[in-house]
Amino acid sequence: MSITVSNLSFNYGERPVLDNVNVKAEPGQLLSIIGPNGVGKSTLFHCMLGLLNSYKGQIKINGKDIKGLGVKDMAKLIAYVPQSHYPSFNFSVFDMVLMGTTVQVSAYSTPGKEQTKLVESALERLGIAHLKHRGYTKISGGERQLIIIARALVQQTGVLILDEPTANLDFGNQILVLTQIKYLAKDGYTIVQATHNPEHAFMFSDRVLAIHEGKVLADGTPSNIVTEELMHKLYSVDIDVQSLYKDKVRVCIPKIVIGDK
Template sequence: MITVSNLTFSYGEQNVLEDVSFRADAGELLCVLGPNGVGKSTLFRCILGLESKYRGTIVCAGEDTRKIPADKLARMIAYVPQSHSPSFNYSVFDMVLMGTTAHVGGFASPGKAQTELAEKALETVGIAHLAYRGYQRISGGERQLTLVARSLAQQARLIIMDEPTANLDYGNGLRVLKQVKDLAASGLAVIQSTHNPDHAFLFADRVLALKDGAVAAEGKPVGTVTEELIESLYGIKSRVREFDGQHRVYPLL
């Protein structure tokens, strides 16, 4: 689906990303781990075409993303930001419908086909009952699900999520991630950053760990997320243990 090769990005003199290479395939949820400021967001901005002054290549569906025009790129890669609060109170339905913009002409509004896509996306993430509620009035978890639905309506094959659970409570966070996991299982590629290594064990098919802008480890969660990795990334001693067939990180404070 997407192949990142030797990606190096710098702000001025300082390298934010250094020689990062990895790939993400359809049907796979790739979890990006790393401390604050390690360059996860920059990596995502490069993939999404928001930054173009990098060295290396990002190839999506066989094409260099830098050469793909914005509207076509939007039909390939969708972005799910952290839940936010826009200035105007759009209905949840309108918010999702905005995702279909890349599929309509510059002077046109979404039509019947796009309306159906938006309705289907709302049903897929299980918030069809909220369609005509105001986006500003629903809970943080519901907003995040709305943005996930929007990325589905965008019909991209790759979805990029920047810490989708950062502003959510325990339950909402897990519900959103469960939903995202199901989407990946249905054939989409999902790249998601997270602060919680347990999320890698719970939801990820593969893990990409970044340290100081470079890849520190990559692979299946079990075996990649180790006590050494946690200490090296976050400076926290921990035990990684299996319980009921599931691995978890138990921090030692």
């Protein structure tokens, strides 16, 4: 399933947040959206998920306009992975993932055998089956993030939206989570993620979209976007971008650290 956002504009009251934004994500592709805090990434995601409806422009999933679709229909098209969080109640990992199947059962019933199987295979796929009976609040942030990804998988949608999946994670867990997300894209999911880290965006994405002050600043391959000029525009600091390992990796170094060469 592909997702296309065309000429999207959104205002909070008088304040424009998004201005004529275009996004296109295809199956098998990991699209990373980068940009400083408060540029409208979350608003864009909320529009794509159908949580905000008062936008101008058009959002299509698989060619179908999503405006006015009910929550149930939306949940069958697109799944959301919020930042790793701490819920009010300590659910078991199994129950947490099982919640993703809610849309498949009628309002007055609870998920059954079929849904249990989905949960087990999703946990297996992400390599976290051993956590099944643990309490969700008693495991590490990286594990919690993988569990929320598993929950999105059992929802059985073609499109996944991830809001800074590596925020609040330690270095090892960031790589672990991003690797899994990359695998999912290779398996044919359409994935759109927000990230704070241009180096990660370069290493893992198929395409990168830079948003600045509510507008799309640039959209293209990682090597076209993660450049000195664009990073400077985006983050308003002087950055030296170094290419390593035959351009498999790019490192962004603030110039203030190394002094002007």
